[in-house]
Amino acid sequence: MIPSQIYVIAGAGLVSVGVFAWVVRRHLVRRMMGVNILSTGVFMMLIGGARRVEGGPDGVPQAMVLTGIVVAVSATALGLALIQRIYDQRGERSVEERGPM
């Protein structure tokens, strides 16, 4: 079990936790956190899976993770703003599912 594979497995675990939280939880903030966990998991797998190049660690995944984190942060900001607005206007913390399909 070389160390990088441990990260990949941990990443996969985080991804599954994230997806579960997003789908099952009703409270909006919880779901938002679920999505964050999901993105962190993906980044972990990205770093874990990066190739070992003779001259030291491969730079491309690092760059991707940085961009990914920026994107995740802005997405969370937007999500929280929306949750705030929904709470102000409708007083609910969760978004009910309307009709099956």
Place this chain on the structure above:
Amino acid sequence: MRGLPLISASIWVPLLGALFVSLWPRRYAARCGIGASIASAAAALLLVVAVALSGPRRERLGGWGAPAGIELWIDGFSALMIAMTAVVGGVVSVYALAYFRAKDSSGDPQRQEVEGRREAYFWRIWLLVWAAINGVFASADLFNLYVTLEVVGLGAVSLVALAGGRALPAAMRYLFVTLSGSLLYLLGVVLIYSEVGTLALFQAGESLIAGTLAQAALVVMVVGLALKTALFPLHFWLPPAHADAPAAVSALLSALVIKVTFYILVRLWVVVFPASVSQPVGEALMLLGLIAVIWGSWRALRQQRLKMLVAYSTVAQVGYLFLVFGLGPRADGSAGWQAGAYFAISHACAKGAMFLAAGAIARAVGHDQIEEMRGVGARLALPFFAFGLGGISLMGLPPSGGYVSKWLFITSAAATGDVIVVIAVALGGLLAAAYVFRVLALAFERAPREGAPSLRPIPATLGWSALVLGAVAVALGLAAGAPLALLEVGLPFGQSLAEGVTP
């Protein structure tokens, strides 16, 4: 012509436009916005003409090479998509100009303030989304696709949220769907990168070997992108989002945004994944597509609200798009892919026209309930006519783009003896006719004696822009030669990559 950085221009111009709009005070937002959209449309069309004349183009951002830097690559298929975005985006901008402006005609200042802010935000976010869409169509880099896709998603969510009220929960649900979709796609990219070591689309395609990893990557990416394109089982978020958004926004969403993820899927199918991996998944997608056509139309028939009807019709038409993944690889030559691409652009125009017309009608009548709209036909002739033109293309009746794509679909299906697909395509047309004519019948119904519903005056540009989009949809039927020729440039669906122009 070759030297000019036209591809990056098509991305930068809308981006700068968005910036420019946000700098000016809110009062001038609309004027700057329309100016910026015209500029970006011009830039995009210039690019398309350049590609049509001198073949596919390639640009390296910042001069960095393929493995590290970001590659932009435009061939026939992406040029066609950019042209679609330019046309539909331009017309919708004109529509939005009148749509948001007319909104704040009602008295009290507080509402006017909110309307003013909403209008300003619309222009900023829309131009941003426009830039991102052009970015997706241009990028030949897997991760760059992710980034631009994410920008498109976030922009779209905020555009939906602009409408406030019942659009907020829809926007929330849309946000979750977009985020998780992109992340699943990113997961796929990660798996491919760990296998192939490069993010460039074309190089990844060459060195990716069929294995369990490739299959896992494909499945994850397909689920993510199908979620964002609202394919049948994963379409629950689309109707509320598209119906409750402002009319201009729902037109953009239905016409352009769902085509972005479709485009990425097609690129993955043709360039990245080997046929052996993608073939079974393609069949599954085609089956889901068939069910989507029937289910979407059935639900559209049962809707009470006009915009919900049109939204569910999008769900149905998305089903057509996904037929391509079953037909494309199987059919000899690129008939299947051509059908999908042509359907994408004609659906964009038709659905755009229908949503704009529905918006105009809803604005005039004051509500969205179809049953209460009896007898308004005579006074709202223009919007209903535009709705009809869009409907003709949706039904696949001549002389419309929908008819040509339906013809191509059936040709490719018949070539491989795929009878079920032929029947589904024909039946889909009939079902579309069912719900389109249900709305058109309102136009012909004479007002009941005891007084028809009173109508609020609406600016003429709403009706006329809807008509222009409808006319474009019909024109696509009459002059199908040119777009199809453009589609062939650079052999986007070339059988083997070898003779295609590889960067």
Place this chain on the structure above:
Amino acid sequence: MSVLFWLPLAVVLSSMVPGLAIFLLREDQVVARTALNLLGALTKLALIAAMVFGVYRGQIYETRFPLMPGFDLVLHASALPMLFVVLSAVLWLITTIYAIGYLERSPGRSRFFGFFSVCVSATTGIALSGNLFTFVLFYELLTLATYPLVVHRGTREALRAGKIYLAYTLTGGTALMVAVVWMHTVVGPFDFTEGGALAAHYEDHHQALIILFWVMVASLGVKAALVPLHGWLPVAMVAPAPVSALLHAVAVVKAGAYGIVRLVYDVYGITFVRELGLGTGLAIWASITILYASLRALSQDKLKRMLAYSTVSQVAYIILGVGLGGPLASVGGIVHLVHQGVMKITLFFCAGNLAETLGVHRISQTRGVARRMPWTMAAFTIGALGMIGVPPLAGFISKWTLGTGAMASGSPWALAVLAASSALNAAYFLPVVFRAYFQEPLRPWPREGDAGRLETHLSLLVPPVITALLVIAMGLWASSTASPLSWVELIVTRIYPDPESGIGGL
């Protein structure tokens, strides 16, 4: 790009352009609308006259521009298309005059005349189409353009009729498109050719082509109102009289029959159809339609519904002629396409007059109406006698040629069908004439039109009289060169070039 290229396109556009222009007119611009209408009609007639003259001199007019890779939009003017084009153009001019008078004060006229002109250009497109692709394109455009006319009145009943009309014609249209695409994939792209385009192919795709033939005949049969698929025609009678006159008696119904004619002659070729025995099947289907529709017409009380059923049976004559094969029967079938058009439009004009001036919609109300509207009833009688096939009217000429054709092509049973149907025609047409002339009106008329000097508005009275005179002229001068009969003989001699095929007798 000589005139040979632009003329067919100009003929199709000469009614489309004014139509689209009329859409933009406001409701009260009556003069402009009438001017546009009549201008469109007259230019179309002038262009067609030039083209007829050219075709007669053997020139080939063809508009061809690629619409899709591998499929061109082809408008080809040879003798048979010109026949249908002349018929629809002449009747369109007369019906426009009639419609202007008929819709005097009713709302939505710009919309009506706009779609009316688009319909006619669709019909002309169908007539001139040079290959199946163009034919399907105009065929479905015709459905689209006729729907607004069927639901023009806007009542709940009209909308229901429109819905049923769409259900039939759209299904038919889609089935036709699928069949055409399937054929092109099986056989490859081809154009209409005189002796039949599939002559070379029928060995290797034997089964497929038979099935495709019946699917195409069924989908064309929806518009040609063959029996199980005719349900929409009587229901669509709720449309205003000019619509049911030009469209449901001439343009739409004929489009279906014309399609079958082109299918048999120019796609499959008569030899192929005869060899596979498809012709007899077609003739039997047509005979069932003739007898069933005539039986149904017997029991109708509404005048227009009876005329609708009679249209269903009369159009089947054309298909019977085509199905029987042989030069004589084909001449009979194709010439009936013209004769039935003129006769049926006379009857519908008169029915429209009765409805518009006196509010008479049912046969039971027509007692003694001849005294009040003598000229209309005279035209109706001529039309009715023509339908029954009384010599020397036009109906007799086509029935006669059909009868002799049936004998020549060795199927005397068709003669019995024709005789029986003539008897049935007499059984449902003559009582109307009898009531009108020889019975006193029991109650005052439901609606007393402002007759003034004439029995009704001039533009309502002149069209039926003109078409009635046409019926007499086409019958009386049948063998003159300008008559439809000799024109069709010209067409059929091209289809049956070998002289020994017994066409000498004409």
Place this chain on the structure above:
Amino acid sequence: MESIAVVGLVVALAFPLLGALLSALGRPRLALMVGPLWAAPALASLGVVGEQSGRVPTMLMEARFGLDVTSMAFLAVCAVVWAMASVYAAATMRDEGGLRRFGVFFFGAMAGNFVLIGAMDMISFMSGFALMSYAAYGLVAHAMSVSAWRAGRVYLALTVAAELALWAGAVLAWSMADTWELAEIRHALATSEGVAPLAIALIFGAFGVKAGLVPLHIWLPLAHPAAPTAASAVLSAAMIKAGVLGWLRFLPLGEIELPTLGASAVMLGALGTFGAVVVGLLQRKPKTILAYSSVSQMGYVALLIGIAARWPSTYPTALLAIVVFVVHHGLAKGALFLSVDAAPRLAFSGSTRRTFISSVMVLLPAVALCGAPLTSGALAKYALKSVSHLEHVRLPTALLDVWLVAGALATGVLMARFLIVVWRARAARDTETLPGAGLVAWAILATGSLWALAILPLAIPSKWFGSIQTLTAVWSALWPLVVVAAVAWIVTGTSGTVLHRGVGRVAPGDLLGPAVVLSLVLLRGSNRFSAFLERHWTRGLARLNDRAERIALRIKAAPGARYQLWARWLSGEWLALALALIFAAAIWLNV
């Protein structure tokens, strides 16, 4: 014959249509009064055109018009009768309202009659025949009374049947001869194989209806009393003759032996002569009696046709006999019909001189009909006798002679019955006197039997005039009359109980009763069939539709939007049909 003359002939024949137009424009009485003017061009063409025929290139299907000996005779008698009838109608008919319609139909029939006489090709003949038949309907149903409608309906039903039979026969004939010329048609039909026998039967039947051949005569006794006097005169005198002309034009008499046709014609003719008289005696109305007398006289013609068909060599003399008979019967019967209306008017006017004239005018045609010497009747009787006596006619001549004498006797008795009824009816008439023009017209027709045959250019063999050459011949012609007069005197004297009881039991149009019942049964059957079909078909469809609808409803019962009207589309049966069709095609293809 150059085409101008032919076109001139066609215009002359169709000239009465101008009369129709004039009366349509509102001046019917003037048009009728000027009747002879419309007939004049036709009569003139007799002299001018003479025995020629030519083609009219553009008319109908290469129409050919012309005159020959037979048609000249027919044209002469028809022109005279139509002219006189129109004058009489103008003089006597009051009914202003219906007159315009009467004028149109009257002149339409007149034009049709003339055209068919001059027609030399099938299509023109059939056009004239159709115009005459359908226009005659207007005359029959003119009175707008219940009986007129019934008579009209029966007439129309049989006319339409005749038209169709003629059309079918003509088509069969055309398929044999491949041309329209009547001469070639006769030549082509002169064979026994192929469809010729069927064609001949159809044509014989079609013209039999018009000529009143026995089983097909049922419309005649109904139509005559219903029509106005002038119309029934023309109907009986001119229009029935069209049937005979049809036989002569279409049937290949004299070219080959047609045993079946000959036998049936002879049998039906004989049945007609006697049967009609028996039924005629039992009738009350004078016109019905005359109608039955026409049927019996036409029986004689049928007899002649039969003989000509059976033995072709007799054709020339038989043709001449038929022509003579037609001329004689036309004029006599026309006069008799006019007398039914004219005699009471004249007699009623009081002065003995007028009653004398009216009685003479009635007696003359009646006596002529019975074959009295010096009249055309005698000539016709001799013609009949001479034809039956031709050498190779293997009919039992003795039986035939007795038959002819008995026929003459029967006609005499019928005429007596008619005279009694007219005489008895004269008191009841309250109408005004007979105007001058009416009297003149009536007189011309009444005396017609005397001068008519003399002027016609027929090569009548001198032998036929035998009746007046020797005393014995005169007596042999006279004695039947004397016997009849005696019998009539006895019967009227003793108020003929035997006769009265029988009167009225047989309704006019004797065979009509059973025929109507039969057709009703048929009609109801077909109605029930179409109703069954309709109910079953639509109910079947409706059931299919409802079942699909119930399924759709069950699906829609799930919570959600209110049931949409449009969703019924999906449950519509036609979508299922289209699907099934394509599905089946596809499976077949792939199998």
